[in-house]
Amino acid sequence: xxxxxxxxxxxxxxxxxxxxxxxxxxxxxxxxxxxxxxxxxxxxxxxxxxxxxxxxxxxxxxxxxxxxxxxxxxxxxxxxxxxxxxxxxxxxxxxxxxxxxxxxxxxxxxxxxxxxxxxxxxxxxxxxxxxxxxxxxxxxxxxxxxxxxxxxxxxxxxxxxxxxxxxxxxxxxxxxxxxxxxxxxxxxxxxxxxxxxxxxxxxxxxxxxxxxxxxxxxxxxxxxxxxxxxxxxxxxxxxxxxxxxxxxxxxxxxxxxxxxxxxxxxxxxxxxxxxxxxxxxxxx
Amino acid sequence: xxxxxxxxxxxxxxxxxxxxxxxxxxxxxxxxxxxxxxxxxxxxxxxxxxxxxxxxxxxxxxxxxxxxxxxxxxxxxxxxxxxxxxxxxxxxxxxxxxxxxxxxxxxxxxxxxxxxxxxxxxxxxxxxxxxxxxxxxxxxxxxxxxxxxxxxxxxxxxxxxxxxxxxxxxxxxxxxxxxxxxxxxxxxxxxxxxxxxxxxxxxxxxxxxxxxxxxxxxxxxxxxxxxxxxxxxxxxxxxxxxxxxxxxxxx
Numbered sequence: 001x002x003x004x005x006x007x008x009x010x011x012x013x014x015x016x017x018x019x020x021x022x023x024x025x026x027x028x029x030x031x032x033x034x035x036x037x038x039x040x041x042x043x044x045x046x047x048x049x050x051x052x053x054x055x056x057x058x059x060x061x062x063x064x065x066x067x068x069x070x071x072x073x074x075x076x077x078x079x080x081x082x083x084x085x086x087x088x089x090x091x092x093x094x095x096x097x098x099x100x101x102x103x104x105x106x107x108x109x110x111x112x113x114x115x116x117x118x119x120x121x122x123x124x125x126x127x128x129x130x131x132x133x134x135x136x137x138x139x140x141x142x143x144x145x146x147x148x149x150x151x152x153x154x155x156x157x158x159x160x161x162x163x164x165x166x167x168x169x170x171x172x173x174x175x176x177x178x179x180x181x182x183x184x185x186x187x188x189x190x191x192x193x194x195x196x197x198x199x200x201x202x203x204x205x206x207x208x209x210x211x212x213x214x215x216x217x218x219x220x221x222x223x224x225x226x227x228x229x230x231x232x233x234x235x236x237x238x239x240x241x242x243x244x245x246x247x248x249x250x251x252x253x254x255x256x257x258x259x260x261x262x263x264x265x266x267x268x269x270x271x272x273x274x275x276x277x278x279x280x281x282x283x284x
Numbered sequence: 285x286x287x288x289x290x291x292x293x294x295x296x297x298x299x300x301x302x303x304x305x306x307x308x309x310x311x312x313x314x315x316x317x318x319x320x321x322x323x324x325x326x327x328x329x330x331x332x333x334x335x336x337x338x339x340x341x342x343x344x345x346x347x348x349x350x351x352x353x354x355x356x357x358x359x360x361x362x363x364x365x366x367x368x369x370x371x372x373x374x375x376x377x378x379x380x381x382x383x384x385x386x387x388x389x390x391x392x393x394x395x396x397x398x399x400x401x402x403x404x405x406x407x408x409x410x411x412x413x414x415x416x417x418x419x420x421x422x423x424x425x426x427x428x429x430x431x432x433x434x435x436x437x438x439x440x441x442x443x444x445x446x447x448x449x450x451x452x453x454x455x456x457x458x459x460x461x462x463x464x465x466x467x468x469x470x471x472x473x474x475x476x477x478x479x480x481x482x483x484x485x486x487x488x489x490x491x492x493x494x495x496x497x498x499x500x501x502x503x504x505x506x507x508x509x510x511x512x513x514x515x516x517x518x519x520x521x522x523x524x525x526x527x528x529x530x531x532x533x534x535x
Binding site: 095096163165166167168169170171172173174175176179183184188 | 334336339341342364365366367368369371372374376378379380381390391394395441444445448
């Protein structure tokens, strides 16, 4: 075995660790760079606000943008209240017994189920059994089931971060448990809960598999009228124009990817800014 | 008449027998100190008097704690009403991360004791005056409570408790995170408050117990060893363990 001098081995390990970190950044930058380079030329006002034309070879992607936005909105409207209520129950009320432990374990494991499985489940339950057909609501419900564990987990950790001494102080004034949650715990946990919600929005905007069978259409010639309409969504639209339509202009494909990427990155950015803002304001 | 009557009281954390057959009669408008080494159950006993221990899983109790002749572990008792009547101040000052004013007004508002702004203003002023904090902070009532010094925060916590007009105030080592000067001032405050409230204080500081209290209970390993006039406990205790503890031989 070769013996390296301490100085040399220090320098060697530093280089290896640094390169490993660099390796993690390169793909991200490369992706963003490629997409912007190839897609920026497609981004025009018309591209963002018009219907597709000439068999998607021209015009815009407005229906896909609106489709994604409406599914995401519906999903968050469903998951946030349910998720926060469940988190409050688990964190503030549930006694530590076998049932609670099973529920907590189930929630953690649900987060690990592959998203295509959720898609198939949604197809079976919402589309076929509940006869919601392929629609915004069926897609949103499917995404909700997928996202619920994440919302519950992030909300629970936000509730957990509120010092226990605040609860004791409130209870010892004769304030009931629910009022303590309502006036002390929730206001202080809200920033964390919202950050979790924003990150969820960013995640579900990019999900393809769960909406593939439950909400997405190849092409819809009009904008969605109600939550029972089938819609175009960005990730699926991207898949279609890159694989199913011949002679697609490259800049439209990358332009669509750029729009999706920007939507997701904007959400994450808002979450980061919100977290910094609230962390600064927090004094305990 | 005795205000708090603890009879054959036992408390278990799951299998751990934390309080063993405690019997104490705490008198009205006096300061009663509970002393003993760490882990002897003195805080647990204090926290049993307003049932704040209920928030911990797997706690079970037996025996009786009567407050004004009513068993607080009985089935008819409303825990929230009990806790309003038996206020508690904790080891570390724990003001809410809101303004000074809102901290004191919180219990009044949420418990719907008062909704009229004038009455709330008055009660806030009265409570802050009672803890001798008013003059220092009357110009910054709407500043964050956490901007105060630790001693001021602890005073604020006491003001927050007395704003909801309890009869009994429980103090759980209220000076343990304060410096000696602040400790002395909080002790003076306790002496001023004892005419109005029945005060029970847990302390690991024997001098503090000797200085402020009328009666003292000495606990060891979950048992009440001795309960008597403070003077007697510190000068002429009847039990050997008490004598060893107050003379500093252990603990």
